[in-house]
Amino acid sequence: MPRLLPKHLPRYECLLEAAKAFPDLDPSACEAFLHLLRAGDVAFQLGEDYFAGHNITPGRFAVLMLLLQKTKDCPQPSTPAGLAEMCGVTRATMTGLIDTLERDSLVRREADTHDRRMMSVHLTPKGHAQMSAILPGHFKRIAALMQPLSTVERRTLAQLLGKILQQSTNLTDFAGPKPAALSSA
């Protein structure tokens, strides 16, 4: 399910030309932005296409990945609400993801004994095996995609993208900071 974006990146001269009609158009910003959209889509599809061969969607992969990390790092159980938070989706969406993962026996729901509203979610042995089967190929494909970039270039890329991510949070915090987010301020 690729994103609906123009597949064709305009040449820089076209952006310069368009800037005459639109004074707000910053050609260098637009060029970087459009490259980012395309490359981000390509990166996403790289994973999506690969996972599809293992009967997994990106959303299911994200959940399995989080559960895999959890089993290693922290002993505290994973709840649907916590997973939704970390994945950036609603609790309703997480319910659906866990439904299908549980149907395929990749995860298991367990009721919390202390708080009967809560559930905890665990990776089953089958789920663990599934991830062990998927991850090496996934990492190989990531390495292949990044192969033309030197280690220095990768570092540079990550830093430049990090600045954009930081700016994004600045902009959204400025535009509409959640009241809850101000609790620490």
Place this chain on the structure above:
Amino acid sequence: MPRLLPKHLPRYECLLEAAKAFPDLDPSACEAFLHLLRAGDVAFQLGEDYFAGHNITPGRFAVLMLLLQKTKDCPQPSTPAGLAEMCGVTRATMTGLIDTLERDSLVRREADTHDRRMMSVHLTPKGHAQMSAILPGHFKRIAALMQPLSTVERRTLAQLLGKILQQSTNLTDFAGPKPAALSSA
């Protein structure tokens, strides 16, 4: 509709640690890849959130953008199939997009007089006005997102992403070149 991705980027030390368990994991490649996924999503959402205030989806915007360019550049009419090709979606999806755009009087379908299978799609005056209302704000937001990067950094970013895009086409061409794509080879 953000993509379902882990919102949290792992620290580099965690990638180094994970590489011990997974020999195929290249930490610098993964770091760049994960940053790219997050930043691409942020960039996409920047547009999506803004368009939503104008009752437009990214898909509809892409179609309107192509039609706007067409009116300037080439006199040849835009067909649904051509638009689908340029947007990278199926013809079926394009039918749906044009349906809603036509319902909102932003575009107009016209039957081709020579080939009665074909339609041509045109921007209406209202569609043109809509784009004139949307684009300046869109360009401003793009400029704001890229503001922390210097012109040189933007250029560097575009070049690094260009290498990734090129590599992506190399990989897919190698894996499964469409027979039709070989016609020129």
Place this chain on the structure above:
DNA sequence: CTATTCTAGTTAGCTTCCTAACTATAAGCC
């Protein structure tokens, strides 16, 4: 000229996300 094949556009049904409303349980106020 007729029959096959190809192409443009549409329709029908699926998936994955969403929001809004609901149920059950826990926590806080009187």
Place this chain on the structure above:
DNA sequence: GGCTTATAGTTAGGAAGCTAACTAGAATAG
């Protein structure tokens, strides 16, 4: 303790993309 509020999870219905199958018209083979 009993009432209000907040929280965890689920359910129901909607939006936007997909594939597969269909219809109508054009192109090509015989």
